[in-house]
Amino acid sequence: IMVPEIALTPQTVRRFRRHFGDDIAVLHSRLSLGERYDAWRGIRSGRYPIVIGPRSAVLAPVQSLGLVVVDEEHEATYKQYDPAPRYHARDVAIFRARENDAVCVLGSATPSLESIANAHREKYSLLKMMERVPISDGSAVLPSVRVVDMRNTRSSKGDPGIISAPLREAIIKRLADGQQVILLQNRRGYAPFVMCQACGWSPECRDCSVSMTYHKVKKHLRCHYCGRTERLPDRCRSCGEGSLRQLGIGTQRVEEEIKTFLPDIRIVRMDLDTTSRKNSHHDILDRFGRGDADILLGTQMVAKGLDFENVTLVGVIDADSGLFMPDIRAEERSFQLLTQVAGRAGRADLPGEVILQTRNPGHRVIQYAVRHDFNGFVRVALSEREALGYPPSGRIIAVLFSGTNEETVFALAERFSALWRTTGAGFPLLGPVPSFIGRIRKQFRAQCVLKIAPGHSHKRARTVLRTVIDDFGGLPRGYRLSVDVDPIGIL
Numbered sequence: 001i002m003v004p005e006i007a008l009t010p011q012t013v014r015r016f017r018r019h020f021g022d023d024i025a026v027l028h029s030r031l032s033l034g035e036r037y038d039a040w041r042g043i044r045s046g047r048y049p050i051v052i053g054p055r056s057a058v059l060a061p062v063q064s065l066g067l068v069v070v071d072e073e074h075e076a077t078y079k080q081y082d083p084a085p086r087y088h089a090r091d092v093a094i095f096r097a098r099e100n101d102a103v104c105v106l107g108s109a110t111p112s113l114e115s116i117a118n119a120h121r122e123k124y125s126l127l128k129m130m131e132r133v134p135i136s137d138g139s140a141v142l143p144s145v146r147v148v149d150m151r152n153t154r155s156s157k158g159d160p161g162i163i164s165a166p167l168r169e170a171i172i173k174r175l176a177d178g179q180q181v182i183l184l185q186n187r188r189g190y191a192p193f194v195m196c197q198a199c200g201w202s203p204e205c206r207d208c209s210v211s212m213t214y215h216k217v218k219k220h221l222r223c224h225y226c227g228r229t230e231r232l233p234d235r236c237r238s239c240g241e242g243s244l245r246q247l248g249i250g251t252q253r254v255e256e257e258i259k260t261f262l263p264d265i266r267i268v269r270m271d272l273d274t275t276s277r278k279n280s281h282h283d284i285l286d287r288f289g290r291g292d293a294d295i296l297l298g299t300q301m302v303a304k305g306l307d308f309e310n311v312t313l314v315g316v317i318d319a320d321s322g323l324f325m326p327d328i329r330a331e332e333r334s335f336q337l338l339t340q341v342a343g344r345a346g347r348a349d350l351p352g353e354v355i356l357q358t359r360n361p362g363h364r365v366i367q368y369a370v371r372h373d374f375n376g377f378v379r380v381a382l383s384e385r386e387a388l389g390y391p392p393s394g395r396i397i398a399v400l401f402s403g404t405n406e407e408t409v410f411a412l413a414e415r416f417s418a419l420w421r422t423t424g425a426g427f428p429l430l431g432p433v434p435s436f437i438g439r440i441r442k443q444f445r446a447q448c449v450l451k452i453a454p455g456h457s458h459k460r461a462r463t464v465l466r467t468v469i470d471d472f473g474g475l476p477r478g479y480r481l482s483v484d485v486d487p488i489g490i491l
Contacts, residue, residue, distance in 0.1 A: 001052045004075035007281035008305045027053035055089035065100040068093045073106035079488045086484050110336040117392035143345040143352030145370045149361045162257045167315045167355045174313045183297045184341045185254050185317040188271040190216035192248035201238035209439040226441045270298030303341035309348030319358040328390050331365050338369040389453050397450040398487040403479035406444040413446040425464045436491035
C-alpha cells in the first residue's frame with residue numbers, strides 16, 4: 001500500500017490495523033536503520049503480509065505479491081530524482097504487479113494525464129466512483145467553492161491583503177460553530193524574498209541561484225535548496241540603505257496574520273520546517289485529529305489524503321502560486337492541488353466550503369477547480385499536449401550537465417548537442433539551455449530535452465542515446481551527465 005507522503009502513513013496504518021490487526025510493516029526514510037532492517041527482515045520472511053509506506057515501499061521484498069495499491073497516484077513525490085536510480089514508484093508498482101501476476105490499483109480523484117491516456121487506450125481498466133465516500137453513515141457531497149479576487153484586496157496599511165475579508169469571516173464563523181479549518185499556502189518560511197526598496201537588491205544564496213527566504217521564527221535567511229542560513233542584514237549590502245522589505249507570503253506569515261484577529265486560536269503549522277523531527281507528521285495530525293487544534297495550516301502536505309470529519313472549511317491563500325511556472329505540467333499540478341485540497345472539506349455529515357484567493361479568477365484552471373470539472377480540464381490539457389507532442393502523447397528524456405564552472409558545463413552541453421544532431425537518428429533535441437535554477441549547491445546546470453514524437457520508438461531512442469553518450473566519452477573530473485527518462489518536471 002503506497003502513499004505519497006510519510007505524513008499519510010500513520011492514518012493509513014490505523015485504518016488497516018482496524019481490519020487486519022498488527023500483521024503490517026511500515027517502511028519509510030524516517031525510521032532508524034534498525035527499524036527499517038527489522039521491517040525488511042519481517043517482510044522477507046513472510047511475517048508481514050501487508051506493507052505500507054511512500055515510494056521506497058514499492059521495493060519491499062514481498063514474497064507472494066498479490067496486490068499493489070498506489071494511493072494518489074498522480075503525486076510527483078512518487079518520482080525519485082537524486083540519488084539515482086531515477087525511478088517512478090508508480091511505474092515500478094505496475095511492473096512488479098505484472099511480473100507477479102498481481103493486481104495494481106492506481107487511485108486518485110485527479111489522475112495523472114498519463115494514467116488517463118492509458119485508460120483511454122484500454123491499457124488500464126478505468127473504474128469510476130460516481131459518489132463521494134463519507135466517513136460516517138451520512139451522505140457526503142462535494143464542497144461549494146468560492147473565488148475571492150485578491151486584486152482589489154488591501155490591508156488597513158495599504159499592503160496587499162493576506163487573509164481576505166470573506167475568508168476571515170468564514171474562519172471566524174466555522175470556529176465559533178466548533179468546526180475546524182485547513183489553510184493551504186504552498187510556500188514555507190515567512191517571506192519568500194527580501195528586497196531593498198531603494199535599489200532593488202535581494203540577498204541570494206552564495207551556492208544556489210535563488211533568493212533566500214526569510215524565516216521570522218529564527219530571524220534568519222535560508223536557502224531552500226542547499227539549506228544555507230545567514231543573518232538578515234540590517235542594511236542593503238548594495239547601496240547601504242536600511243530599507244529592506246520582506247515580500248511574498250510564507251506559512252509563518254499567514255500564521256502571524258491569523259493571530260492578529262484570532263489571538264487565542266489553536267493553530268498547528270505543517271511544512272518542512274515543522275516536520276523535520278521523527279514522528280513530527282504523526283504528532284501534528286494526531287493533535288489536529290483529537291481536536292486539540294482549530295486550524296491546520298501548511299504547504300501541499302495538507303492537501304493529500306487527510307480525513308478529518310470536523311473540517312468544514314478549506315482556504316487557499318494563494319491559488320496562483322504554481323500556475324505560471326515554465327513547465328509543461330504546471331497547470332495540471334495546480335489543478336490537482338486545488339482539487340485535492342478542496343476535497344479535505346465536508347467529508348462527513350457537515351457541508352464543506354472552499355475559498356480560493358487568486359489574482360487570476362478567470363484562469364481556466366481556477367474555473368475548472370470551482371466546478372470540480374476534472375473531465376473538462378482533461379479534455380483541454382490532453383488536446384494541447386497532443387498538439388505539442390508532449391507526454392502523454394509523446395515522450396521526453398532530460399539530459400542534465402552539471403559542474404563547478406559555468407563555461408565548462410555549457411561547453412559540454414553544446415558538444416553533446418552537436419554530436420546528437422549528427423548521429424541522433426532524427427529525434428529532435430531541444431537546447432542546451434540553462435536550467436530554470438541555474439546553480440544548486442555550487443553546481444552550474446544546463447540541460448537538453450530529447451523529444452520522442454507519438455508513434456516513434458521509445459526503445460530505439462534510448463538505444464541511440466546510449467550510443468551518443470558512449471561516443472561523447474568521459475567527463476572532466478567533478479562534472480556530471482545525468483539522464484532522466486520520462487521526467488515529471490524539466491525545471
